[in-house]
Amino acid sequence: MSSLLRTPPSQSNTKQPQSEIPRRLVVELSRRTAADLAWLVEEEEMNKTTIVNRAVQIYHMIVEAQRNGRGLCLEDAEGRTERLVIV
Secondary structure: OOHHHHHOOOOOOOOHHHOOOOOOOOOOOOOHHHHHHHHHHHOOOOOHHHHHHHHHHHHHHHHHHHHHOOEEEOOOOOOOOOEEEOO
16 A cells, blocks of 8 residues: 555654644535545544545545546456546
């Protein structure tokens, strides 16, 4: 897995660098997105913050790849691939 997806160890007694200071964000989710988030929290046994952080990191990687002429493909168990494009 990419280092972007690793959960950093707790740093409760150390001062965090400015770029690592957590930021709070209030967002309004559609019903479907809220249900998907709830499903992911239960399925992955992670909190909402971790799921959202990972989602943003993955989305960033996909957008960056597309801008650089690369793509993202999913492969099923039979080896068939499907290219994902975010528009």
